[in-house]
Amino acid sequence: MTFLPEPPHTHGKLPRSAVVLVNLGTPDAATRPAVRRYLKEFLSDPRVVEIPRAVWWCILNLIILPFRSGKSAAKYASIWTREGSPLKVYTQQQAQYLQGLLGERGHDVKVVMAMRYGSPSLPEVLGQLQADGCERIAVLPAYPQYSGTTTGSIYDAVFGHYARVRNVPELRFVKHYHDHEGYLGALEQSVLTHWDANGRPDKLVISFHGVPKRTLLLGDPYHCECLKTARLLAARLKLTPEQYVVTFQSRFGKAEWLQPYTAPTIQQLARDGVRRVDVLCPGFTSDCLETLEEISMEVRHDFEAAGGREFHYIPCLNVAPGWIAALADIAEQHLVGWPTLATPAQRALLKKEAESSREAALQRGAAA
Ligand SMILES: C=CC1=C(C)c2cc3[nH]c(cc4nc(cc5[nH]c(cc1n2)c(C)c5CCC(=O)O)C(CCC(=O)O)=C4C)c(C)c3C=C
Ligand SMILES: [Fe+2]
Numbered sequence: 001m002t003f004l005p006e007p008p009h010t011h012g013k014l015p016r017s018a019v020v021l022v023n024l025g026t027p028d029a030a031t032r033p034a035v036r037r038y039l040k041e042f043l044s045d046p047r048v049v050e051i052p053r054a055v056w057w058c059i060l061n062l063i064i065l066p067f068r069s070g071k072s073a074a075k076y077a078s079i080w081t082r083e084g085s086p087l088k089v090y091t092q093q094q095a096q097y098l099q100g101l102l103g104e105r106g107h108d109v110k111v112v113m114a115m116r117y118g119s120p121s122l123p124e125v126l127g128q129l130q131a132d133g134c135e136r137i138a139v140l141p142a143y144p145q146y147s148g149t150t151t152g153s154i155y156d157a158v159f160g161h162y163a164r165v166r167n168v169p170e171l172r173f174v175k176h177y178h179d180h181e182g183y184l185g186a187l188e189q190s191v192l193t194h195w196d197a198n199g200r201p202d203k204l205v206i207s208f209h210g211v212p213k214r215t216l217l218l219g220d221p222y223h224c225e226c227l228k229t230a231r232l233l234a235a236r237l238k239l240t241p242e243q244y245v246v247t248f249q250s251r252f253g254k255a256e257w258l259q260p261y262t263a264p265t266i267q268q269l270a271r272d273g274v275r276r277v278d279v280l281c282p283g284f285t286s287d288c289l290e291t292l293e294e295i296s297m298e299v300r301h302d303f304e305a306a307g308g309r310e311f312h313y314i315p316c317l318n319v320a321p322g323w324i325a326a327l328a329d330i331a332e333q334h335l336v337g338w339p340t341l342a343t344p345a346q347r348a349l350l351k352k353e354a355e356s357s358r359e360a361a362l363q364r365g366a367a368a
């Protein structure tokens with residue numbers, strides 16, 4: 001075992017703190033080879049698929065990758081933007097706005113984003129932070145609900161990277177924020193804004209990404225955290241149990257996943273005469289393939305084909321100001337005790353930097 005080379009040490013240089021916002025990852029392009037590369041890395045993770053390795057290697061390489069890559073690439077093409085994959089574009093913007101807001105709150109903290117699969121990879125980003133002199137790192141997964149398949153896997157990748165590093169920084173990990181006031185408040189605000197503009201549905205469908213049911217039986221808290229998010233959000237929206245339903249989407253493979261499944265539930269609602277459904281996906285903090293294609297295209301079509309009249313997809317939190325404020329609150333709660341608070345002169349500089357980064361982001365948005 002050899003360790004990675006250390007960056008040169010400079011005496012007297014002030015160590016900095018950093019927040020790494022980590023999301024799942026996405027292909028580099030909406031093409032068959034790029035999607036195949038991404039799926040191979042993602043689906044080879046033993047946290048994601050818990051089948052004996054030799055058996056899974058055969059299924060993955062001989063069946064899944066040859067058949068799924070092309071189909072998935074076509075789906076990605078339907079949501080791709082000029083700037084790239086929505087998941088990556090939003091995560092990048094969130095990191096930028098978070099850096100700006102933490103700066104406005106007086107913190108001298110570097111905020112960067114990383115992807116668990118694909119690029120920019122965790123080893124790449126963590127290596128760069130070390131080169132930049134960051135000796136305190138807070139890892140902030142983009143998943144409000146903890147699951148071993150997602151958050152647990154990010155932890156693995158961080159530990160795996162530092163297992164190869166001699167001078168390991170001080171580390172903190174956000175585990176979950178499924179019941180965080182700021183997160184719930186941002187969700188509530190996005191639903192109310194949608195309802196103010198469009199009226200209310202007959203049923204609100206709160207759809208989370210599924211996981212195999214086996215993981216729940218083996219102790220993964222994800223299902224419980226999803227139900228808690230939904231219950232707390234419904235209470236804020238003053239919904240009765242008849243006015244909303246919690247479902248699980250994106251089933252993969254033949255095994256049973258968490259139920260009820262989103263698509264069949266929504267089809268049944270249409271058959272039962274429910275005229276309008278609104279769908280919210282609070283487990284995703286950025287819009288992505290699973291929301292923009294699966295929910296807003298496929299499930300919308302299923303609902304309408306089954307006789308439903310009005311289907312509304314309520315977008316993810318993305319860069320909503322309330323969400324960026326919640327991210328800043330969550331980050332601050334994990335920075336406690338670290339010397340991130342700047343002097344008045346540094347604060348003025350941070351404020352100026354935040355303003356120019358906000359302007360640059362707005363100009364990029366206007367140009368896109
Ligand atoms: C095979 C098992 C899978 C598990 C378990 C799983 C859990 C899981 N995933 C997310 C969030 C996202 N998943 C996304 C895409 C996606 N997910 C799987 C499979 C599992 N996910 C696949 C094969 C794919 C790729 C697309 C496809 O071919 O269908 C995405 C979107 C990525 C994007 O590029 O836009 C997200 C986000 C969570 C939160 C989760 C468990 C809690
Ligand atoms: Fe997934």
Ligand SMILES: [Fe+2]
Nearest residue numbers: 250289290294
């Ligand atoms: Fe999907």
